[in-house]
Amino acid sequence: MVKPVALLGGKSALYSIIAIAIALALIPLVLGYNMYYVYLAAQVVLVTIMVLAWNIIGGYAGQLDLASSGYMALGGAVSGLLLAFYNVTPWLGMPLGALTAAGLAFLMGYPTFRFGVKEVWYALSTAALVVILQRVFWLIYGSTEIYMPIHRWSWYHLRFSRYEPLYYMLVVILLVTLWLNIRIKNSKLGYYLTAIGEDELAAEALGIDTRRYKLYALLIYASILGFVGGIYVNLTSIVSFRMFDPWLGIVVAVMGIIGGLGSIAGVFMAAVILRTLEEYLRSMFGATIPGIHLLIYGLLLIVVGVLKPEGFAGFLKYFRRRLARGGSGG
Amino acid sequence: MGSAILSVRNVTKRFGGLVAVNRMSMDVRSNEMLGLIGPNGAGKTTLFNCITGVYKPDEGRVFFEGREITGLPPHVVVKRGIARTWQKVRPFKKMTVLDAVTVGALLKIPSVESAKERAREVLEFVGFPKEKFARLGSEITLIEHKLVDLARALATGPKLLLLDEVAAGLRPHEMDTLAKVLLRIRDELGVTMVIVEHVMRFVMNLSERIIVMHEGVKIAEGTPKEVASDPRVIEAYLGTKPV
Numbered sequence: 001m002v003k004p005v006a007l008l009g010g011k012s013a014l015y016s017i018i019a020i021a022i023a024l025a026l027i028p029l030v031l032g033y034n035m036y037y038v039y040l041a042a043q044v045v046l047v048t049i050m051v052l053a054w055n056i057i058g059g060y061a062g063q064l065d066l067a068s069s070g071y072m073a074l075g076g077a078v079s080g081l082l083l084a085f086y087n088v089t090p091w092l093g094m095p096l097g098a099l100t101a102a103g104l105a106f107l108m109g110y111p112t113f114r115f116g117v118k119e120v121w122y123a124l125s126t127a128a129l130v131v132i133l134q135r136v137f138w139l140i141y142g143s144t145e146i147y148m149p150i151h152r153w154s155w156y157h158l159r160f161s162r163y164e165p166l167y168y169m170l171v172v173i174l175l176v177t178l179w180l181n182i183r184i185k186n187s188k189l190g191y192y193l194t195a196i197g198e199d200e201l202a203a204e205a206l207g208i209d210t211r212r213y214k215l216y217a218l219l220i221y222a223s224i225l226g227f228v229g230g231i232y233v234n235l236t237s238i239v240s241f242r243m244f245d246p247w248l249g250i251v252v253a254v255m256g257i258i259g260g261l262g263s264i265a266g267v268f269m270a271a272v273i274l275r276t277l278e279e280y281l282r283s284m285f286g287a288t289i290p291g292i293h294l295l296i297y298g299l300l301l302i303v304v305g306v307l308k309p310e311g312f313a314g315f316l317k318y319f320r321r322r323l324a325r326g327g328s329g330g
Numbered sequence: 331m332g333s334a335i336l337s338v339r340n341v342t343k344r345f346g347g348l349v350a351v352n353r354m355s356m357d358v359r360s361n362e363m364l365g366l367i368g369p370n371g372a373g374k375t376t377l378f379n380c381i382t383g384v385y386k387p388d389e390g391r392v393f394f395e396g397r398e399i400t401g402l403p404p405h406v407v408v409k410r411g412i413a414r415t416w417q418k419v420r421p422f423k424k425m426t427v428l429d430a431v432t433v434g435a436l437l438k439i440p441s442v443e444s445a446k447e448r449a450r451e452v453l454e455f456v457g458f459p460k461e462k463f464a465r466l467g468s469e470i471t472l473i474e475h476k477l478v479d480l481a482r483a484l485a486t487g488p489k490l491l492l493l494d495e496v497a498a499g500l501r502p503h504e505m506d507t508l509a510k511v512l513l514r515i516r517d518e519l520g521v522t523m524v525i526v527e528h529v530m531r532f533v534m535n536l537s538e539r540i541i542v543m544h545e546g547v548k549i550a551e552g553t554p555k556e557v558a559s560d561p562r563v564i565e566a567y568l569g570t571k572p573v
């Protein structure tokens with residue numbers, strides 16, 4: 001048997017997870033005086049989860065998937081509608097949401113990978129998926145917003161008068177997703193996905209069933225998003241066609257890329273910094289310069305693309321090397 | 331000994347109007363080092379691609395150890411025991427050398443730790459410098475990558491290895507080292523090899539048997555000596571470029 005620490009990818013990974021857990025756990029205690037900040041923190045954690053989930057298909061397996069928001073919204077719709085219409089607990093709704101998203105991912109991924117749809121074409125087809133989902137939802141429910149039931153404090157409904165419970169649930173999911181990333185990275189699956197991301201034909205020639213492994217990555221990614229969707233709808237209290245947001249799918253991919261493809265620390269940093277920055281810019285300039293955060297994303301992408309192709313991860317590595325050099329140089 | 335491990339039967343591959351491989355047949359005998367030569371554009375690489383499943387031949391069949399493998403996808407062909415290297419290198423740039431070879435080793439060894447161990451052994455076996463195991467694919471030279479490519483393929487534990495210009499760009503003494511490695515791969519690991527090579531001295535010394543292709547067709551087959559004095563071979567080479 002492998003020791004648990006080894007499964008986590010070494011001691012340093014375990015320590016960083018613990019450090020992140022403690023930091024995230026403390027945030028509401030610091031910001032709790034203002035509910036809006038806790039709500040924002042929850043949003044940041046949520047987007048980080050999305051980026052970390054994306055990292056499995058986009059970072060490791062190298063597939064430029066833009067449908068993360070679609071899978072999340074689908075899972076959220078399943079869980080939210082069951083709750084709103086049939087009083088089904090999200091504890092059941094979330095796994096069902098995950099299952100539905102995975103089912104859709106299979107329907108999407110099987111033919112896509114079967115017919116070798118790659119790169120730009122893959123990106124386009126996944127972006128289209130979000131739009132199609134949005135249209136379908138709109139055809140069924142129109143533009144009405146479906147509200148989650150109001151409860152002061154119900155663990156059955158996952159409805160609360162404060163944001164902390166949902167925030168902490170998201171933190172737990174974040175940690176699990178982070179752990180899953182590390183676990184995959186150090187496993188045969190991770191080696192195979194990374195090889196696929198590097199060069200599919202070379203990977204194939206080393207015995208990797210690339211279609212099958214890409215599908216595995218897609219299913220894991222979609223399941224996480226489908227699951228977390230149930231919390232998302234309870235956080236915003238609304239299910240509507242607007243959740244199927246093609247732009248969010250792109251932002252998640254951009255964050256993953258800026259974070260440094262396949263690097264866990266980089267992805268985490270990018271999501272936290274960019275999402276916080278976005279909220280900050282929106283609250284400061286949102287009224288005067290709408291969409292300024294989009295501009296910032298674009299600029300960042302260009303800067304990273306030109307200077308540091310490995311994104312934040314490359315930056316971290318560079319920094320660590322300098323530190324190491326400084327330390328041993330004396 | 332001597333029986334055919336690989337049989338290619340009347341394989342044809344076309345690209346539009348161009349017939350890259352034209353009704354090509356050949357047998358590779360168990361545990362031999364077969365040289366496959368021919369001028370640029372002769373169809374050598376395309377033939378490799380037809381054998382390994384990168385391309386599906388338009389006509390003809392391929393048998394490995396008596397079983398048909400025509401048109402099987404590459405990952406199945408490797409599992410049967412045919413590994414290959416690439417003329418145009420396909421490095422895993424963001425992986426370390428050790429990790430890249432580990433990917434190959436994972437085919438037969440499911441545990442990452444053991445596969446890594448195996449990868450280390452294979453890299454040492456092919457003579458890749460130990461201090462560069464942790465280098466990224468993007469940090470090594472093209473020549474070094476040729477060796478990693480060989481190790482990567484070898485780590486899959488093949489019975490047959492198709493080498494597409496592994497010696498290209500090597501200096502004479504490096505070529506001698508590589509020749510010794512290839513002999514050890516055959517003699518100690520029992521791997522059969524087909525060597526595509528433009529460096530005549532290299533193949534002529536290594537292979538006891540040589541097949542010459544020209545414009546998709548096999549034009550000669552025999553010992554290095556027989557082949558070198560074959561008028562059709564001389565003509566094929568002189569017709570394109572002097573040897």
Ligand SMILES: Nc1ncnc2c1ncn2[C@@H]1O[C@H](COP(=O)(O)OP(=O)(O)OP(=O)(O)O)[C@@H](O)[C@H]1O
Binds near residue numbers: 374
């Ligand atoms: N994917 C392809 N599409 C179109 N034509 C191709 C393709 N691959 C090879 N060819 C053509 O097929 C012919 C055979 O090419 P191939 O690469 O098999 O030759 P080769 O013997 O390996 O040559 P070299 O010694 O230069 O590597 C050439 O005329 C080449 O241009």
Ligand SMILES: [Mg+2]
Binds near residue numbers: 375417
């Ligand atoms: Mg060639």
